[in-house]
Amino acid sequence: MADKTAKLSWDDNTVELPIHSPTAGPDVIDISKLYAQGDVFTYDPGFTSTASCESTITYIDGEEGVLLHRGYPIQQLAEKSSYLEVCYLLLYGDLPTAAELEKFVHDVTHHTMLHEQMYNFTRGFRRDAPPMAIMVGMVGAMSAFYHDSTDITDPWQREVAAFRMIAKMPTIAAVAYKYSIGQPFVYPRNDCDYATNFLRMCFSLPAEDYMPNPILSRAMDRIFTLHADHEQNASTSTVRLASSSGANPFACIAAGIACLWGPAHGGANKAALEMLEEIGTPDRIPEYIARAKDKDDPFRLMGFGHRVYKNFDPRAVVMKQSADEVLDLLGIEDNPILQVAKELEKAALDDPYFADRKLFPNVDFYSGIILNAMGFPTSMFTPIFAVSRTVGWVSQWKEMLMDPKQKIGRPRQLYMGATERDYVEVEDR
Known part of the structure; x- marks a missing residue:
């Protein structure tokens, strides 16, 4: 269980998100329930600010030049x-x-x-x-x-x-x-x-x-x-x-x-x-x-x-x-x-x-x-x-x-394409 929470507010909405503290490295905000609670999700190209799993295998601290395998x-x-x-x-x-x-x-x-x-x-x-x-x-x-x-x-x-x-x-x-x-x-x-x-x-x-x-x-x-x-x-x-x-x-x-x-x-x-x-x-x-x-x-x-x-x-x-x-x-x-x-x-x-x-x-x-x-x-x-x-x-x-927490990967997207429109017959285009 997370012992800390973060509050995310926009317009008239506020959601509380749990914060997890790993054994090494920065705290991690858990956004897994964000869409269910707030009907929004995050945008993170390359997933460079997103933790997709828990792991005990390898730890990297790029700022300090640290690479640990199982500690x-x-x-x-x-x-x-x-x-x-x-x-x-x-x-x-x-x-x-x-x-x-x-x-x-x-x-x-x-x-x-x-x-x-x-x-x-x-x-x-x-x-x-x-x-x-x-x-x-x-x-x-x-x-x-x-x-x-x-x-x-x-x-x-x-x-x-x-x-x-x-x-x-x-x-x-x-x-x-x-x-x-x-x-x-x-x-x-x-x-x-x-x-x-x-x-x-x-x-x-x-x-x-x-x-x-x-x-x-x-x-x-x-x-x-x-x-x-x-x-x-x-x-x-x-x-x-x-x-x-x-x-x-x-x-x-x-x-x-x-x-x-x-x-x-x-x-x-x-x-x-x-x-x-x-x-x-x-x-x-x-x-x-x-x-x-x-x-x-x-x-x-x-x-x-x-x-x-x-x-x-x-x-x-x-x-x-x-x-x-x-x-x-x-x-x-x-x-x-x-x-x-x-x-x-x-x-x-x-x-x-x-x-x-x-x-x-x-x-x-x-x-x-x-x-x-x-x-x-x-x-x-x-x-x-x-x-x-x-x-x-x-x-x-x-x-x-x-x-047991893993599920099939399914990243979301920021859709920027056309909204719904009707099909037009070829001779009318």
């Missing part, structure tokens, strides 16, 4: 934990014991294989199909290949569906990548950890096996961890909205992938790399720094600052550490893009203009550098994001299904 700071998780341990945390609410983690890792690892017919399904795409297009189709098709885990009323089937998606998403992303470049599919191996398995499936060949350096595996694991969940963003909200209709879990996650595909959501690290390619060489950095400061120039430094984090991106500190480790391992002498990235980072951090506006490099800037150094084309950046975010989508999906 644990993201910096601690990225430095001390692993992606699969974070998956367990997001799914079940607490960090696992050693025995629980061992079993969870075993179970996920032994679900990484795909149904063999899914490879035949993949071959139906055009040879130049974008990896994201293949991922949307393949994940949606999982409901046909794994229809024994689509009954959302069955707790056991929900659990199996969750495992299958977390385990198989790296395999699907690697299959999409291999198909897009015309190389044979590589099967997962149960003796590899999650990140190593993914890198091996992407870069190994039948004629030449590939086992990544542990530094690269650790960097990929951190990319997965730092993108695991991010509260009620566009793709997570899409998953919840699709789930509210009772759709099967694979269809809901496919909807989330489709939303992530949009450049305003999942394309930030891709945009950062494309900007570095546009700059081209380190000697052109001053020109682009000047353009970024010019209010009349449409150019913006991509990968600097963040729409949510107004102070600093808490994920960027750990991601920078991994970027430095990867670049030290692989070198940047023969890669002009990485040379530009390092020089641009230094120039921006040393410039008071960017420091005063808190336009620091964010997680997308550093993750883009790492993925480029590893050899991934930009077309794979968003699929890798989708692999990372799958556990967040699945956790939010499971939480929603257990919430």
Whole structure:
């Protein structure tokens, strides 16, 4: 029960609305009864001032640069934990014991294989199909290949569906990548950890096996961890909205992938790399720094600052550490893009203009550098994001299904069209 209320008055009407106090963050005015009591509703484009659900999974304070998963700071998780341990945390609410983690890792690892017919399904795409297009189709098709885990009323089937998606998403992303470049599919191996398995499936060949350096595996694991969940963003909200209709879990996650595909959501690290390619060489950095400061120039430094984090991106500190480790391992002498990235980072951090506006490099800037150094084309950046975010989508999906307050999503609208008018016969128009 809310212990505070807010009064909303207009004309001769007044309604009292309960105010809820969350465990962290600002108070929330409950407007769920506003239409019933006052015959009005609110207008909030993008729902940026509307809480659509209760959640115990992720908390963000953009002003202070805070990101917590189940109460644990993201910096601690990225430095001390692993992606699969974070998956367990997001799914079940607490960090696992050693025995629980061992079993969870075993179970996920032994679900990484795909149904063999899914490879035949993949071959139906055009040879130049974008990896994201293949991922949307393949994940949606999982409901046909794994229809024994689509009954959302069955707790056991929900659990199996969750495992299958977390385990198989790296395999699907690697299959999409291999198909897009015309190389044979590589099967997962149960003796590899999650990140190593993914890198091996992407870069190994039948004629030449590939086992990544542990530094690269650790960097990929951190990319997965730092993108695991991010509260009620566009793709997570899409998953919840699709789930509210009772759709099967694979269809809901496919909807989330489709939303992530949009450049305003999942394309930030891709945009950062494309900007570095546009700059081209380190000697052109001053020109682009000047353009970024010019209010009349449409150019913006991509990968600097963040729409949510107004102070600093808490994920960027750990991601920078991994970027430095990867670049030290692989070198940047023969890669002009990485040379530009390092020089641009230094120039921006040393410039008071960017420091005063808190336009620091964010997680997308550093993750883009790492993925480029590893050899991934930009077309794979968003699929890798989708692999990372799958556990967040699945956790939010499971939480929603257990919430007795949830109902089918049905946003309202501010109608500005024509009022009722009579049909006119075509010859009289």
